Amino acid sequence: MTNNKKPYVKPTIIKLQSGLMNKFGVSPYYARKVRSNIDGVSIEELTKQFGSPLFVFSEKTIRNTIREAKEAFATRYPNVTFSWSYKTNYIDAINAIYHQEGSIAEVVSEMEYDKARKLGISGENIIFNGPHKSIPALKKAVQEGAKIHIDHFDEIDDLETVAAELNKEIPVAIRLNLDSGIQPQWSRFGFNLESGQALDAVRRINMGGKLRLNGLHCHIGTFILEPNAYKTQTEKMVKFAYELEDMLGISIEYFDIGGGFPSKSKLKGTYLPPDVSVPPIDNYAEKISQGLFNALKPGHFPKLYLETGRGLIDEAGYLITTVFASKRLPDGRKSYVLDAGVNLLFTATWYKFTIETDREMQGLGEPALLNGPLCMNIDILDEGSMLPPMKRGTRLILSPVGAYNVTQWMQFIEYRPAVVLINENQVEIIREKEDLSDILRRERLPKRLRLA
Amino acid sequence: MNTNNRIARLAINEEGFVFDPQTGESFTVNQTGKVILKALMRSDSEESIILQLTEQFALSPQEAQADVRDFIHHLRAYQLIY
Ligand SMILES: Cc1ncc(COP(=O)(O)O)c(C=O)c1O
Numbered sequence: 001m002t003n004n005k006k007p008y009v010k011p012t013i014i015k016l017q018s019g020l021m022n023k024f025g026v027s028p029y030y031a032r033k034v035r036s037n038i039d040g041v042s043i044e045e046l047t048k049q050f051g052s053p054l055f056v057f058s059e060k061t062i063r064n065t066i067r068e069a070k071e072a073f074a075t076r077y078p079n080v081t082f083s084w085s086y087k088t089n090y091i092d093a094i095n096a097i098y099h100q101e102g103s104i105a106e107v108v109s110e111m112e113y114d115k116a117r118k119l120g121i122s123g124e125n126i127i128f129n130g131p132h133k134s135i136p137a138l139k140k141a142v143q144e145g146a147k148i149h150i151d152h153f154d155e156i157d158d159l160e161t162v163a164a165e166l167n168k169e170i171p172v173a174i175r176l177n178l179d180s181g182i183q184p185q186w187s188r189f190g191f192n193l194e195s196g197q198a199l200d201a202v203r204r205i206n207m208g209g210k211l212r213l214n215g216l217h218c219h220i221g222t223f224i225l226e227p228n229a230y231k232t233q234t235e236k237m238v239k240f241a242y243e244l245e246d247m248l249g250i251s252i253e254y255f256d257i258g259g260g261f262p263s264k265s266k267l268k269g270t271y272l273p274p275d276v277s278v279p280p281i282d283n284y285a286e287k288i289s290q291g292l293f294n295a296l297k298p299g300h301f302p303k304l305y306l307e308t309g310r311g312l313i314d315e316a317g318y319l320i321t322t323v324f325a326s327k328r329l330p331d332g333r334k335s336y337v338l339d340a341g342v343n344l345l346f347t348a349t350w351y352k353f354t355i356e357t358d359r360e361m362q363g364l365g366e367p368a369l370l371n372g373p374l375c376m377n378i379d380i381l382d383e384g385s386m387l388p389p390m391k392r393g394t395r396l397i398l399s400p401v402g403a404y405n406v407t408q409w410m411q412f413i414e415y416r417p418a419v420v421l422i423n424e425n426q427v428e429i430i431r432e433k434e435d436l437s438d439i440l441r442r443e444r445l446p447k448r449l450r451l452a
Numbered sequence: 453m454n455t456n457n458r459i460a461r462l463a464i465n466e467e468g469f470v471f472d473p474q475t476g477e478s479f480t481v482n483q484t485g486k487v488i489l490k491a492l493m494r495s496d497s498e499e500s501i502i503l504q505l506t507e508q509f510a511l512s513p514q515e516a517q518a519d520v521r522d523f524i525h526h527l528r529a530y531q532l533i534y
Binding site: 005006007008009010011012013014015016326327328329330331332333334363364389391 | 470477478479480481482483484485487488489505507508509510511515519520522523525526527529530
């Protein structure tokens with residue numbers, strides 16, 4: 001190529017129609033987002049070293065976010081502890097950062113429980129939630145002093161069996177579900193407050209004489225955009241605790257109000273950018289402390305646990321992905337085949353990710369689809385964005401993807417990629433890229449079926 | 453390329469504004485799109501258009517081929533050619 005040739009921009013043709021602006025929210029001239037690096041490490045360097053796709057986590061963002069959250073609560077209520085919601089992201093290195101920052105562990109299965117123990121978390125620093133806790137799992141947790149939060153009446157029976165076997169009284173909490181004024185109301189987990197079911201559960205526990213209720217738990221849902229719901233929730237929980245004290249002489253030592261704070265992610269179907277629609281954590285802390293102080297007796301400061309998940313980790317995670325191929329669909333839209341799809345980004349179902357390229361792109365934006373590598377129609381990471389024409393090999397950075405993706409990703413027809421952590425310009429692998437041995441490790445081929 | 457298409461009737465100005473007098477539809481093309489569109493209106497062959505692009509602009513024949521093909525598919529989607 002000689003120097004006197006003009007710089008090339010890919011050809012585009014856009015139909016001018018009044019509907020386009022409304023449908024896609026942006027004009028073809030919309031300023032595009034460029035991200036050349038994550039915490040000072042260039043996208044090019046990251047992919048050169050670790051390949052694509054690649055999950056990247058910022059340790060700085062993780063630590064800053066949990067510190068801000070703790071600060072927001074510590075300045076308002078004297079007895080608060082965060083409990084890291086493992087299911088949101090349970091890679092050891094990520095868990096370890098939260099534990100270093102003073103969080104205990106919140107687990108919802110035996111697998112997560114074992115993972116926390118293996119990492120070095122003692123039983124008493126584990127909150128054990130969830131509707132499926134086997135008797136062996138309960139027994140282990142009781143012996144190790146975990147905080148067990150009962151989800152249903154059958155679990156009361158199971159725990160009494162364990163108490164009888166171990167010949168010891170077990171301190172327990174129950175999970176409540178209640179009307180905090182928001183829809184949908186999560187009513188599948190725990191005991192309903194308003195219908196009297198929760199009181200029945202407490203009476204049942206008292207009657208058995210083997211368990212001692214000392215805590216109340218409630219998780220009202222996820223991505224809750226209404227801070228006031230938490231005020232209603234905490235008031236109801238505290239009032240219920242005092243009722244139990246008056247009626248049954250029970251003393252509640254702690255309240256666990258679950259998770260649910262939103263991240264700065266854009267939910268599909270919403271038009272406001274998250275900076276406008278997502279309230280800051282201070283608003284939640286304010287409402288929660290108001291709820292507590294409204295209902296608590298003066299001088300009474302029981303422990304408050306928070307199980308915040310997505311709100312703490314989502315924005316710390318990025319996925320770098322690469323344009324592998326492209327085609328023109330019969331309806332005129334451009335479809336890009338990326339090396340990452342819904343296999344890696346489970347949250348694509350609800351979120352409209354921020355899409356950035358690692359360098360300035362030339363050319364008009366046009367309606368485009370981002371598709372993944374799965375040979376399936378549902379593999380759509382984004383549709384209806386105006387994207388500039390992109391050639392093979394173009395790097396895209398999708399965010400925020402830190403919450404629920406590296407736990408809910410699936411190993412379907414592809415190897416799951418590496419996950420790296422950036423800390424002060426240093427990049428460390430915290431989960432290696434998978435290979436065939438990961439897939440074959442648990443398979444057994446009977447001798448009679450061996451082909452060679 | 454068969455000019456028995458809507459494309460031959462299009463009016464196109466220097467800024468890349470394209471108007472179809474028959475349907476009243478309008479489009480906007482960028483500089484490269486304009487080069488290709490004008491060539492198609494002259495009934496230039498795909499090979500010749502690829503050559504025109506690689507002579508004028510800094511790009512490989514493969515990229516030119518892929519982009520011309522994509523542009524033609526896009527015109528088809530808009531039913532400007534069949
Ligand atoms: C019991 C419990 N605690 C905490 C969480 C974390 O929620 P979030 O990520 O919305 O903060 C969940 C998530 O569903 C949950 O079920």
